[in-house]
Amino acid sequence: MENRVVISTVGTSLLTNQINRSESKESTWFSQLSGVTNLKLDEIEKNHPEVVKILQELKNRAENKLKESNTQQIRRISAELNGIYGLYEEEIQRGKQDIHYLISTDTYSGKITAEIVENFLKTTGVVNTNIVKPSGLSTANTQKFSEGVDELIDFLSKQKENWQGYKVCFNLVGGFKTLQGYLNTIGMLYADEIIYIFEGKRAELITIPRLPIAVDKTLIKPYTVQLALMDTGALDKSEVEKIPEALIGDVDGKKVLSTWGKLIWDESKKDLLSDELLDFPWLDYQDIFRTDYKKIKDWREKVQLHETLAKVSYLLEESNGDTSPLKKDYNIKYDPYEGTDNIDHFRVTRALRISCKKMDNGKLSLRYYGSHAHVEGKEFKKK
Template identity: 40%
Template structure:
């Protein structure tokens, strides 16, 4: 069975061969990106990676496994026979830091030499700079999982999370996240005699009733912060509270990303939006539930923008994703008909009247534009 292996990438490649003094310097600058990293640290990183790259490309498996926790897990998964990886694909997940990105590049180069298909992925804002930035990075990683893994799963891939590498705070989250996305976790402890540990996914059942009665609020909250008074009864584990506002917590976003495809099969009433029968018909004709979710998430964004800007439709024109505009010569009852984007190819036509947006048609660009 072909496998998709998602490996978290740490910095053991350069910290292992570094001296104590060098490790201290690397740790002090571990969250730096290339643009704000001191030149002396860049030179140190280049020196260490230069020596380790040569070592990886000329050593036997035992040396490689000692040098890289990530490759230790990968070699363990294949029983040191990398020729059996020909049908598999590897994602290498790195922090948004110079050290993390360089580490992923070295692992990718090694796998590439072995003719193993792989791709590094740097998670935006994934650093341990502070709690808020780290949390935002985890949410970006969740979004990437949600957009990426389902396609491989539907194509018959076994999903493996290799958590042998990576830093501990990330592993703590991914051990739980893997129970939602992976078929199993693999891990090897730091010991020459340690064997590969495989942890299968546990059967997790989510209580959908928590979300079913508040779909509109969860849709809005997944897009933007809400005033706590608008949603005071929400379960505390699903949110982070910032002053008088709430946002979905990492765990809230994780669970919502899983249940939304089960629950968002029909139109959901949202503030300032009116669904005309023609739009209802277009939505009901959508077969792919992921497409329905994308439409509803865009509508939640539109609703939030109107709510936070005194129902001023001009705010939709300023948004680079929506690109709202009126048709030049199309009016109904002397009210202009406009349209906005769902994505590159899909549009929604609408009219703004009485401080509400009346949605008329949804579909491909030409379908909507030819008869808005």
């Protein structure tokens, strides 16, 4: 049987469904919960302390109901579990070897709900279950939502390489409709199938298989350098005028990758950053550096190198050629090579280095690339 990675969006209906609306004392609970939907625990404790007790009571009710209910009742109680049970044709033990991610909003209500679902799955033997809570993800405003989705896309992009041999399933039965809409589109690139539940008496599973679509990378290849720089920070409007508008967002008058731009970039950068060495502003490549680049066999190493070059280029542009920001960046760790003729170096990874020299025109001339032993050996051999 093929193993799966199951990504489930999580809402808060599991909590609100526990409200007994026929009880007069609970008649305002739903509106009270709606008022704190996008808040974290400290905000609720400060401004709505009575709601903390309500949430705890609803949490206890939900946990007890799940513990005491049969499969059909469980499916009615939780939209998220309804999708998961439907996926496994109600034999949830079939998911014991699978990987489950529960996508929660960065809110107290979302956290509670995701933890209830996580704990329930683990008690059924589905132990490889993890909550993913992108920082700031909520429906409070467009900016927070977009930033949260961007972080989620980044997470999915990094995890994708670990999913080789797994069937990736997006379970969008639960969760907020806004997030479901975005995940539906993201799933077209990341998922092998997307599942919903037909809202009828029989609660039938609807499976949407992966469509044969792919990003046309030729359309964005001419803008690879700008896109790589925007993946690092914001650019001026004049620098991105020819890039398709759908890929660009605006923050304080500067241009960044939009949510869709981030999605397209993450899907494309493997090809765009693993080909020829790209020319970035403020960087000059000596022939020996180009030779070292051509020796790289692993596409991942080329991508990581280009991402580092983009970051160095961006920081130099922001500082007008001043290397001080490079020295302050923990990952780059720009330092001089003591005992050399003004040769400096910086990190790509803990194991990989680039040696360089500041030129009279303000640019950095990149010299050698490779392991610490290779780069240092070449530079000190020249002494």
